[in-house]
Amino acid sequence: MPRVSPYLARCPRRVLLWLTLWAAALADPVKDSAALLQALDSALSQDEATALLAPHMDNLQSLGQQVMEKVVLRQWWDLARDIVAKSHKQQVDLSFAVRSAVRSLKEEADELLRTLNPKYGLAQQVTPAFQWAQNDTSIFLTIKYTVRWNAPGALEVTEPSVNMSGNFFNFSGLGKHSNNKYRYFLSLDLFDNINADVSTWSSASVGRLSVTLRKRWARKWPRLLWEKKAKIANMHVWMEMQEKLDSTLGGMSSVSNSPITCGATNKLYCIGTDTCKKSANCSQCPGKTEPDLEAFLCAGKPSEKASLGFQDTDMDEHQLGGEIKITRARHDFDVDTYSVFWGKDDRNKLEMTDGKEALVGEALSSSLDLQVRLPQSTLIPDGATHLLVFSQNGYGEYSDPGSLVLKDAALPKAKPGGLVFDDEDGEKGAVRGRVTVLRAENEHKISEYSLHWGRSSTRRSSSSSFISDVRKEEGKDVSHWISHQKIPEGATHLLAFSKNEFGEHPAPASVKIVDKTKPCLEKGADDCPSGVQVSVDSDPDPQQLQVKVAITPAKAESSIDAYALFWGKQSCDSGVENAKNGHIRDFKVGESMEADLPVDTLVPDGSTHLLVFARKDGLGESDFCVSVPIEDNREAEKKEL
Incomplete structure (x- = not known):
């Protein structure tokens, strides 16, 4: 039973409530943390709180974070230090609760100190320091919540207010710094009008406000404020940003005037000459002869056209779909809308049957992305051959439109009629030869045929399956010569797709790859010649032979058409590269494998052997051979000696 303070002893009802809450907390400290918090609220001293928490001191994990916060907020410092000390031994992290409560107490204490200043409750109005930079389309401001750029200031403001319209920008907000309250207020009369609808601001950066003001007209301003002599304390050029943006202003000269500067002298602004004119002299402003007294502007129809870009993403014939992208006029100061x-x-x-113009859509010139969406499956109106874009404003439209020829994206209607290929390479794992693509039954919308390696009769082998495109020849089959190429791993077929600029027909024509090889790819294989014999030379003259040659055929001759007999510079065991020294004759399979080299048969210089290779017509001779040495009978030479 905890000790009851003398004060509680004099209040029986309070003792009963306190004991009830203490018992509830003791019974189930986890589930009844709310009861424990209520009991701590009722405790009148640190001793009572210590008694309440005594059952939990050996298991601080059972205490909620709110209990620790309550102890600190009630400023029971001895108890708080005791709990923290025990938490280290029990490895219970109470740092968040302690820091949160201490921070709250500190803020209350700091606020009390600030109230010692009799002017603290009154916010002092100051102009915040700011920097500015520009590109051709926007003004960029960074506003710091301080009166000097290099001085510390408020980390944030409350009640921020930003107003933008015409050529005005206003910002205000309340901030605290150095025990003082400030109302930051900045009002700018800009050199020219801005487009408030697409201008933005944010307070994402600590202690600063970032602003992007979209210029009404894309051009380079000579200064930020319309009045040359106007000065605002702590206004600076944002040099770091300006250096990054200067590339967008390359070759662009600063203008001298604007409707704002001209209006200050009761004149109207002429865009074409960048001058101020009296209203009666707007007739001298190129293309802008209408005086607009309210806007201080010599106005008129737009004077330049935009251009269009469009790629049809609807693959059905006679239907279009996709985004029509508009590239704004180079100088679109006077354009309000682009109409397609x-x-x-x-x-x-194009005029529709009801006599109305065939409008596709419109885009405001103030939009960052100028585009008009053409829904999928949009039917092309009869007689439509182009898309046109007109520059428009309140005074009319520029008569010369930007134009784009319509391209109806549609895939080929039929696949190739077939594919023919016969390997002529002879090397294992490689092919060479002419691929013939049989023309499609319907060649409408086909511009070429695309050849690929295939891992089946319908699927490409890999992302690098492409072999070549073959241009269509109207009414004819077309072909492509494949030079010696290794067959990619996994490729089993050649595929041909009908193709045009918009894509391919989904189904290909195919032919299975038959890798034809020449015989005797491995030394000693069954399709290699088994041997060759030669008789003793009967011709006594040097460099001449008269012998009988006999070839022992291969064990398996299904891949052999003939055996080729050559003079050789060396034996086959020494390698076949550069071994041949002249062809003698061929022995066709099924015919006699014996032959006589008649008297006076000349032996080429350097020949020391007879070589025999197996050959497959169209694929070439084997890489391996059999050989026999030749011995020249030089009896006649000896007799002369």
Whole structure:
């Protein structure tokens, strides 16, 4: 039973409540942490709290983080230190609860100290320091919550307010720094108008506000503020950012005027000449002869055209779908909208049956991405050959449109009629020869045939399966010569797909690869010649022979058409490279394997052997051979000596 304080002893009802809460907490400290917190709230001293927590001190894991926070917030420091000391021994982490409670107490204490300043409750209005930079389309501001750029300031502001319209930008927000409250207020009268709808701001960076002001017209401003002599304390050029953006301003000269600067002198701005004119003189402004007194602008229809890009992603014939991308006019100061129409040629809009112009869609010039979406399965109107884009504003549209010829993406209608190939290489694992692609039954929408290696009769072998494209020849079969190529691993077929600029017909024509090889690919194999014999030379003259040659055929001759007899510079055991020294004759399989070399048969210089190779017509001779040495009978030479 915990010790009851004298104060509680004088309050029986309070003692009863306290004992009830203590018993509940003791009974189940995990489930009844709420009861324990309530008991701690009722404790009037550190001693009472210590007694309440005594049953838990050997198992601090059972205490919730809120209990530890409560002890610190009640400022029972001896108890708090005792719990922390025991937590180290029990390896229980209470750091989050302790730090959170201490931080809360410190903030309350700091706020109390700040109230010692009689002016603390009143926010002092100051102009924050800021930097600016520009590219051709935007102004970039970074605003720091301090009165000097290099001085510390508030880490954040409350009640931030940003207003942008016309050529005005305003920011305000409340911040705390150095025991003082500040209302940061910045008001800018900009050199030119901005597009507030696509301008943005964020406070993502600690202690700063980032702003992107979209210029109404893409051009280089000579300064940030419209008034040359206007100065704002702590305004700086954002040099680091400007160096990165200068590439977008390459070769672009700063303008001298704007509707804002001209309006200050009750004149109107002429875009074409970058000058201020009296309203009566707008007739001298190229292409902009209408005075707009409210906008301080010599106005008129747009003076430049945009261009179009479009790739049909709907593969059905006579239907289109995809994104129409608009490349804005080089100087689109005066363009409000880009309107896309179906065109009957490269200049004129297509008229529908109801007499209306065939509008496809519109894009605001202020949009960052200028595009018009054409839904999939959109039927091409009868007579439409182009897409046209017109630059428009409140005064009309530029008469010369950007144009693009319609390309209806559709895959070929039929696969090739077949594929023919006969290997002529002779090397194992390699092919060579002419591939013939039989023309498709329907060659509409086919521009070429694409050859690939295949791992089956319908599937390519790998991402590197491509062999070659073969241009279609109207009404004819086409072919491609394959030079010596290794057959890729896993490839079993040659495939041919019908193809055009939009893709391939899904089904190919195919032919199975038959890797034809010449005989005797391995020394001593059954399809190698078994041997060769030669009789004694009967011709007494030097460098001449008269002998009988007999070839012992291979054990298996199914892959052999003939045996080739050569003069040799060395034996076959010494290698066949550069061993041949002249062809003598062939012995066809099934015919006699014996032959006479008649008297006076000349022996080529350097010949020391007779060589025999197996040969397959169209594939070549074997890489291995059999040989026999020849001995020249030189009796006549000896007699002369």
